[in-house]
Amino acid sequence: MSLATYLKSKLIPADIDKHINRIRKPIGSLGYDPWGYNNEAIKYGFALTRQIYEKYFRVEAHGVEQVPAEGPVLIIANHSGQLPIDGLLIGYALASRPEQPRIPRAMIERFFPTVPWLGNLLNEMGAVLGDPVNCAKMLANNEAVIVFPEGIRGSGKLYKDRYQLKRFGNGFMHLAMKYNAPIVPVGVVGCEETIPAIANIKPLAKALGIPYAPVALPAVLPAKVHLNFGAPMYFDNTEIPEELVTERVETVKAEISRLIDKGLSERKKLF
Amino acid sequence: MTTPKRPHILVTGAAGALAQQVIDQLRDTCDLVAVDFREQVYLGDDIPSYCIDFNKRVFEDLFRRYQFDGVIHLGRIQSSQLTRMRRYNANVLGTQKLLDLSHKYGIKRVVVLSTYHVYGAVAYNPALIDESAPLKAAGLSADLVDSVELENLANIYLWRYPDLNITILRPCNIVGPGVRNTMSTLLASERAPVLAGFSPMMQFIHIDDMADAIVLAYKKPVRGVFNVAPQDWVAYQHALRLCGCKRIPIPSIPPIVPSLILRTLNMRRFPSYLMAFFKYPVVIDGRAFAREFNFKPRRPLQEIFRFYRNNKSPV
Numbered sequence: 001m002s003l004a005t006y007l008k009s010k011l012i013p014a015d016i017d018k019h020i021n022r023i024r025k026p027i028g029s030l031g032y033d034p035w036g037y038n039n040e041a042i043k044y045g046f047a048l049t050r051q052i053y054e055k056y057f058r059v060e061a062h063g064v065e066q067v068p069a070e071g072p073v074l075i076i077a078n079h080s081g082q083l084p085i086d087g088l089l090i091g092y093a094l095a096s097r098p099e100q101p102r103i104p105r106a107m108i109e110r111f112f113p114t115v116p117w118l119g120n121l122l123n124e125m126g127a128v129l130g131d132p133v134n135c136a137k138m139l140a141n142n143e144a145v146i147v148f149p150e151g152i153r154g155s156g157k158l159y160k161d162r163y164q165l166k167r168f169g170n171g172f173m174h175l176a177m178k179y180n181a182p183i184v185p186v187g188v189v190g191c192e193e194t195i196p197a198i199a200n201i202k203p204l205a206k207a208l209g210i211p212y213a214p215v216a217l218p219a220v221l222p223a224k225v226h227l228n229f230g231a232p233m234y235f236d237n238t239e240i241p242e243e244l245v246t247e248r249v250e251t252v253k254a255e256i257s258r259l260i261d262k263g264l265s266e267r268k269k270l271f
Numbered sequence: 272m273t274t275p276k277r278p279h280i281l282v283t284g285a286a287g288a289l290a291q292q293v294i295d296q297l298r299d300t301c302d303l304v305a306v307d308f309r310e311q312v313y314l315g316d317d318i319p320s321y322c323i324d325f326n327k328r329v330f331e332d333l334f335r336r337y338q339f340d341g342v343i344h345l346g347r348i349q350s351s352q353l354t355r356m357r358r359y360n361a362n363v364l365g366t367q368k369l370l371d372l373s374h375k376y377g378i379k380r381v382v383v384l385s386t387y388h389v390y391g392a393v394a395y396n397p398a399l400i401d402e403s404a405p406l407k408a409a410g411l412s413a414d415l416v417d418s419v420e421l422e423n424l425a426n427i428y429l430w431r432y433p434d435l436n437i438t439i440l441r442p443c444n445i446v447g448p449g450v451r452n453t454m455s456t457l458l459a460s461e462r463a464p465v466l467a468g469f470s471p472m473m474q475f476i477h478i479d480d481m482a483d484a485i486v487l488a489y490k491k492p493v494r495g496v497f498n499v500a501p502q503d504w505v506a507y508q509h510a511l512r513l514c515g516c517k518r519i520p521i522p523s524i525p526p527i528v529p530s531l532i533l534r535t536l537n538m539r540r541f542p543s544y545l546m547a548f549f550k551y552p553v554v555i556d557g558r559a560f561a562r563e564f565n566f567k568p569r570r571p572l573q574e575i576f577r578f579y580r581n582n583k584s585p586v
Contacts, residue, residue: 116468
């Protein structure tokens, strides 16, 4: 038995192996898709995330069955907590659902591909550079795509601004309309408390070429996370002026806000 | 009953393995003339073969003598060959001469081989780049300018002289027996450099499949620009592993470090101007070509890599 096979047998329980193989992804002969997703690598990621999801953040996910089982879907959520932990947890919730699991693709910040090891690792787990062309091609490929329309405005916000939604970009709505993709809103509660930041050192971020440099504890706190998936929202593909697109974006934003409030009211304590 | 006239085709870049494959496929049905500016190659008694610089006046004599119907231009000098200046002369000015002569002598079909390098490897590249994407290579390195210029030129002629029926092919990495380009040399070597922490997605096409694609393209006069790539993908470092190459990591951050190292080492098989291609993916979408020309690559990646694993000697 080679070392790789031995490690795999130790690290990946048989049920995960079977579960991932059951989800049919459009991949090439060596297990990769054009964006770098790798069917073998994701098994390690899945096994590790299971521990983080179940033991560390003790996630409670409600309504994950509302994500359609096939066809293009946009999963739109609020972004928070400096690191893209929310994307990871939403992805795991959908990939691990017992009925008709899907491995969604998360759109990530543009600076990740320039980071050695991490960029490739994220790609292998299904994360993709947050480019509108990428998102369009993936929806055309019938993928479920996780988008945080707040971008770094959301993930980089300080603890004092927690659970306040920042401006949503309109890009996701245009894509949803063009590709006839339903939008599933998700309210994430708990990730704001994982890395509470009190300030952002902008000159340092600029010098390092990173989106923001938070002043925070050098640890990820084990806050309990609540994910609330809403019912799919459908938008037709009629030619409408940008103001009306913004209005549609606002309805999605309002729904996410409602789901966040639901999560906050369900939450008994922070940790 | 008269037998139909066999088409007369000029094939450039005849010394290369790809051109020879194309010639082998066409020689039974067409009258071929082979030229290469590097060396004169013997291709059998039935195929006249010349060593000519396109920019010399004698090149026109070939057009006068043979009355070509079509041109298959595979003679693009790769970025690893010659100096920048000579490459520019051969690739850009030489191609212009070739296209001018093609127009003057009423040629009806031109296939030009370009490369996916013209898209340029940038961190912000989306995957499945289609033919209308901007060509960013010129901004990356002056060594890739001639490749982009060659394409621009061919594009201008494509629209200005529709009778030439120009098709430009942008293939992914062409690999396989006899191929001498950078990627093939890397896969064939015992030890191959990698940028630590970067393993971009890549696409490979077997030389036989590429020859099929060129012949298919030649036979169907559809003008335009097409990517040529199979619907299969692999990460660079994984490809090296499958080829049995030992990976030698080169420090990759800050970006100036690998660039300095590569410039100092000046390796032909890992040149500094291609560094970005070993860092960021350039995944092209070959579906338009496959649809239009009914093209299906037949050699899977596993077979390509098996060849390199079993033939670990300088190609």
